[in-house]
Amino acid sequence: MARNICLDRIRQRANDQQTVDDEVLEQTPVPDRELPENVAVQRGEVADAWQIINGLPSALRQTFVLVALQGMSYKEAALVTNVSESTVRGRLARARNAISEAVS
Secondary structure, eight states, rough: OOOHHHHHHHHHHHHOOOOHHHHHHHHHHOOSSOOOOHHHHTTTOHHHHHHHHHTTTTHHHHHHHHIIITTOOHHHHHHHHHHHHHHHHHHHHHHHHHHHHHOO
8 A cells, every 4th residue: 555655646746747848948058968868859859859759669668758857766767667776777778779879
């Protein structure tokens, strides 16, 4: 029961995250690290980025969205997806590699 309550709170927090429109994304300062998801935004290719993200296999897409876009920790994403933290890290790495290849 406690696990379900925790998962519900994590999911609720993820759902409560505000969405950011394209104009705000364009005004956001560029971070020092060149992460694949940031490269696409920097180029103004937000629609293309979403197309690439949606083209990922569902497990990679789910992990990428939870961690990279919604800001969940590896532990939180592992709880939501019912996998280990190392699986989350692996899926995130594979998703970022796929995105990186698609935008280059």
